[in-house]
Amino acid sequence: MSNPSLLILPGDGIGPEVMAEVRKIIDWYGAKRDLAFDVSEDLVGGCAYDKHGTPLHDDTMAKAQEVDAVLLGAVGGPKYDTLDFSVKPERGLLRLRKEMDLYANLRPAQCFDALADFSSLKKHVVAGLDIMIIRELTSGVYFGEPRGIFKEGNERVGINTQRYTESEIERVARSGFEMARKRGNKLCSMEKANVMESGVLWREVVQRIGDTEYPDVELSHMYADAGAMQLTRWPKQFDVIVTDNLFGDLLSDLAAMLTGSLGMLPSASLGAPMANGRPKALYEPVHGSAPDIAGQGKANPIACILSFAMALRYSFDKGDEATRLEKAVEKVLADGYRTADLLGEEGRSPVSTSQMGDAVIAAL
Amino acid sequence: MSNPSLLILPGDGIGPEVMAEVRKIIDWYGAKRDLAFDVSEDLVGGCAYDKHGTPLHDDTMAKAQEVDAVLLGAVGGPKYDTLDFSVKPERGLLRLRKEMDLYANLRPAQCFDALADFSSLKKHVVAGLDIMIIRELTSGVYFGEPRGIFKEGNERVGINTQRYTESEIERVARSGFEMARKRGNKLCSMEKANVMESGVLWREVVQRIGDTEYPDVELSHMYADAGAMQLTRWPKQFDVIVTDNLFGDLLSDLAAMLTGSLGMLPSASLGAPMANGRPKALYEPVHGSAPDIAGQGKANPIACILSFAMALRYSFDKGDEATRLEKAVEKVLADGYRTADLLGEEGRSPVSTSQMGDAVIAAL
Numbered sequence A, B: 001m002s003n004p005s006l007l008i009l010p011g012d013g014i015g016p017e018v019m020a021e022v023r024k025i026i027d028w029y030g031a032k033r034d035l036a037f038d039v040s041e042d043l044v045g046g047c048a049y050d051k052h053g054t055p056l057h058d059d060t061m062a063k064a065q066e067v068d069a070v071l072l073g074a075v076g077g078p079k080y081d082t083l084d085f086s087v088k089p090e091r092g093l094l095r096l097r098k099e100m101d102l103y104a105n106l107r108p109a110q111c112f113d114a115l116a117d118f119s120s121l122k123k124h125v126v127a128g129l130d131i132m133i134i135r136e137l138t139s140g141v142y143f144g145e146p147r148g149i150f151k152e153g154n155e156r157v158g159i160n161t162q163r164y165t166e167s168e169i170e171r172v173a174r175s176g177f178e179m180a181r182k183r184g185n186k187l188c189s190m191e192k193a194n195v196m197e198s199g200v201l202w203r204e205v206v207q208r209i210g211d212t213e214y215p216d217v218e219l220s221h222m223y224a225d226a227g228a229m230q231l232t233r234w235p236k237q238f239d240v241i242v243t244d245n246l247f248g249d250l251l252s253d254l255a256a257m258l259t260g261s262l263g264m265l266p267s268a269s270l271g272a273p274m275a276n277g278r279p280k281a282l283y284e285p286v287h288g289s290a291p292d293i294a295g296q297g298k299a300n301p302i303a304c305i306l307s308f309a310m311a312l313r314y315s316f317d318k319g320d321e322a323t324r325l326e327k328a329v330e331k332v333l334a335d336g337y338r339t340a341d342l343l344g345e346e347g348r349s350p351v352s353t354s355q356m357g358d359a360v361i362a363a364l
């Protein structure tokens, strides 16, 4: 049997640096745990635009469709800010999500004990926090048509369309309920059903899926603005949250920031099962390309490393190995290793990106 | 010269209770400061639906158009949750905003010294916080067409339209810049120009208004998801924020929750100047109708009282009197008066809604 295949897309900014540490981890698994991967690498985002004039070349897109999982670093940077909308770095990422049909974006927001002090929130509010946001990722206002900037009389008008079909809501609702069953059995769905009809349909469909297929899961609904408030006030009231693409973008970033350590948070974007039973999948850290610190060895590789842990769990059914890696990360933190982003006014000196990667290997 | 006119719409839930305290304050201004108002009262929301079968009767709408300012309590409640979308309590509020063309929603997020401990955020993160969010209120996905739930093949699809014209962006951008000039001269505009063309137009127009009309104001742009993060991480980096209707809904509620005291926060919704020079205006507390505590004398009337202070400032050009009222509220808090929502685990016993109102009068 051939090795499972991984396509690595380091992208822009700190992407390549943090991904280099993940490659060390991948090599470790091949050498020590008999878990070898066929790894290929390609371009996405600004660097792909620089080479090909497009943020995602068709060949790269085709490769992404064939492999067992894609690992992505980050895209974007000031250099590309003035590019036309259609070739912005983000379009590369959005095309991957859309064409691989990665409809369920898993965004864990977990507060690491060793880092609880680092949050802007009070320690008792976030210590032990562990919530999972499931964000719909292939529809809604991100992809709805019509869209664009049009002439209307003497002026222009900017238009985007929020759009959800019943089946789009059903499948991501099921992802939410399944996740809830694996965790605390509680699902909260968020929308703006009080002002948007797309939210009315969302709420109705989630409720129906709950009633008919997951009566054992405790389901609640919340308006997204109230959700933002409640996440800020007392995030531990939540277990699993399911929400649409745009609300999910804001709410998952908000939840990430509650933990105080953005450089720590991974994500998984999953689609339907392929012929081999594995879901289409892309894994990426939550942080961005951080162009201000790129190339300086300051970036924290843990979010990207933990994204690989999610790949072990969700693509390769190696939950044990994922846990091993997560525990190694916890140990390294408990031992006091800190990249620059994890140092407050403590006056300690930070470890570099590669020192952090090496520490994780040592802990493995 | 006749007295300025006020239309009071207490609405549902705790609306009538908190508004009763505002009426005491209004009476005090008439008696003691020679500032009498012609006050009328009417229905909005669920109570209007109960009486008229619509959350806002045409006669009420007409009155709102004629008066110098509208004061609103809150709308909604579980009793109305199953009503058809078109007659939900919220539609009454949204109709007022739309037909009065109240395009600039001023949402101050201020942390009161006496209450800084009450936030879920660390004290040094929020103490002294004072930011102003200007939310566009009459356009965007709240009102864009097409909208609705439609049949498409075998299933239904929920659609809403995000839509902004250049002139809609221009006028609210100006509100933002004007506010910045009165404060710290710093404006941050938030959208998702990386994924939405309506955000591309938003960013471009705000930048142009800044360059051509307000070169003295320091302008920056941020993606709304990053904005949610930055508000959570270090809110004091902001002075004035301008954003669209939907992002503004989430971000202003998030900002409100940072202060830890939702029961304290007022808002103003302003439109174009009327013939008498006063802007069309509606003032309302940020909190909702809180049906769980309605009718028990537990509600905090301060947000509604401070909404009246905003009316004094923005509709009646009585900044001094507004400050007087705000100072009275601060004194009452410093003296230890707390409604139930402002008590943590302190074990003190709360004052009632009307005791709080009386304390403010005494402090005046």
Ligand SMILES: CC(C)[C@H](C(=O)O)[C@@H](O)C(=O)O
Residues within 6 Å of the ligand: A090, A093, A094, A249, B194, B195, B225
């Ligand atoms: C980079 C950008 C297109 C993206 C999004 O808006 O989805 C990012 O914010 C995210 O959450 O993954």
Ligand SMILES: CC(C)[C@H](C(=O)O)[C@@H](O)C(=O)O
Residues within 6 Å of the ligand: A194, A195, A225, B090, B093, B094, B249
């Ligand atoms: C009640 C509701 C329609 C309203 C909104 O979404 O605008 C509320 O959340 C607000 O912010 O004033």
